[in-house]
């Protein structure tokens with residue numbers, strides 16, 4: 001039996017690396033975007049100034065003594081990271097804590113006028129209101145001419161590529177994929193995925209959501225199709241308990257997406273009504289577990305969430321950040337088997353992800369070599385490639 005595989009944890013300490021650029025450039029830009037999106041009062045502006053300065057050259061600061069989630073963060077390692085540079089601790093941890101601190105700065109948790117105001121809501125709503133979303137929803141009507149399996153495949157690809165905020169209801173085109181020198185899909189275990197969701201299956205699908213708006217809409221459509229066609233008996237959608245990573249979905253975003261569907265025309269509205277009633281009767285449940293916005297890999301799932309996911313016939317893990325949490329945010333060789341690095345997960349698991357950070361596992365050696373030859377390292381982070389990986 002092989003030993004549990006391991007590899008160095010990714011930090012943000014290497015200037016010029018992708019993680020370093022996120023901490024040094026992307027986080028300050030996000031602070032600016034949030035500042036510009038609301039008429040915050042001077043107290044909030046001062047708090048944002050302080051966070052900006054802290055991110056640039058400071059050390060991780062503790063939460064206030066009265067923070068509602070102080071115990072969670074303590075359990076997640078706050079004590080070991082306080083006082084250290086944001087750049088020298090696991091990148092997964094520092095990114096996650098940045099969003100927690102940003103919410104403090106805008107008064108999201110504190111009693112007062114800004115309590116509960118999602119600083120990213122304007123960006124999420126703009127995406128839902130975009131004309132492209134209308135076009136993408138209208139395209140659902142064309143899918144009705146396909147057999148159920150074809151619809152299912154198209155909706156799976158819609159959910160996959162929705163992670164690029166590109167809600168194209170692409171029909172699977174395996175001929176084009178194999179003809180390309182470097183296929184857009186770098187791994188495709190979709191046949192195994194479908195084998196875990198047989199017709200007449202009464203099992204539970206868990207879907208760990210990623211972004212709101214134009215990713216959440218196709219995620220919901222996929223769930224609606226699976227329920228409607230009896231491939232699952234029940235679905236559980238895991239969202240974030242508070243705004244996170246700019247566009248990650250919360251319960252409020254689920255309601256916005258469902259409202260958007262119900263108010264659309266044609267097939268989109270039918271799916272919307274199906275989902276609305278599924279939520280109402282409990283066939284579709286929404287969870288917002290604190291760990292979903294935690295800074296740790298899924299190998300460290302808390303017992304209650306582990307037990308819930310263990311009941312799933314399949315857990316679908318969406319997006320890049322969830323992939324990092326699933327396999328561990330480590331410098332894996334790209335060819336380390338996906339099944340080995342996800343052996344800890346309590347149910348069969350499928351990752352649907354466009355590649356937006358360095359971590360990748362489970363590639364065939366020839367695929368990695370072809371990607372490197374054609375694109376250098378950019379294929380790992382550009383969001384132009386995607387994968388469907390399944391561990392049964």
Ligand SMILES: O=P(O)(O)OC[C@H]1O[C@](O)(CO)[C@@H](O)[C@@H]1O
Pocket residue numbers: 022026095163210211245318319320321322324356357
């Ligand atoms: O929305 P996704 O697919 O989780 O991607 C978010 C990705 O963007 C980053 O936050 C980089 O900014 C990555 O850390 C993360 O993996």
